[in-house]
Amino acid sequence: MILGYARVSTVEQNLDRQLDALTKAGAEEIIQEKITGTKADRPELNRLLDKLRPNDVVLVMDLTRLSRSTKDLFNLVEQIEKKGANIKSLKESWLDTTTPQGKLMFTFMAGISQFERDLISQRTREGLEAARARGRKGGRRPKLDQAKKKAIYDLYSQKKTPLKDICDMFGITKPTLYKAVDEMSKKASA
Known part of the structure; x- marks a missing residue:
């Protein structure tokens, strides 16, 4: 059919x-x-x-x-x-x-696609190895515990420490800082 x-x-x-x-x-x-x-x-x-x-x-x-x-x-x-x-x-x-030629072409295209995925994976591994050799770590950063989130919230709330300095102190990005501040402000108001 x-x-x-x-x-x-x-x-x-x-x-x-x-x-x-x-x-x-x-x-x-x-x-x-x-x-x-x-x-x-x-x-x-x-x-x-x-x-x-x-x-x-x-x-x-x-x-x-x-x-x-x-x-x-x-x-x-x-x-x-x-x-x-x-x-x-x-x-x-x-x-x-439905044809041998069509199956061959699809197999060829699938092979190229797999080759491309493998190359991307290989380049990612090589990039991570190069970064590690320079002392940097790849991957996600460890989650912040409640004590660190509270400290971040306190520093942020005092408005005396620049955001960049807070981020550098805790090894976090601004989105992570804002997420921690948001979470702790909700707990404080509850």
Whole structure:
């Protein structure tokens, strides 16, 4: 079965152009959704994925209707392939896992994407190692305990010590200072 998936981001937008293209391309059933593509939970897309059977084809007008990121796309294609189904895009002809050439192209694109993620990870590790060699630590700073938060609040409330000096004393950033002050002022007023 050929299952079409049509999506627009807002209720005001119209699905007609997608519906016409998917019908013309042979979609036997079209799942429609009006929700932003950045949402991880898209009920109608989930319904389509649950419906898939071996040899079904998910047909989309273009990849932006299906996903907003490469990572999301690869996850969706993996879910589709686990069901024994295929995916085909009308706009991106290279995405057609119903053909050996399409599978090759998708595998190639997935490989490039994985290579890019690995390079980013490698550069991050190298940057952290270089920072450590210079005496700096990477990662999150330890959480402030209540005694330090109280001291920060007291210094801030006295309005005698510059914010930068308070931050330097405790090894924190201004947002962390404001968060501690906000938390302690709520406790003081309770």
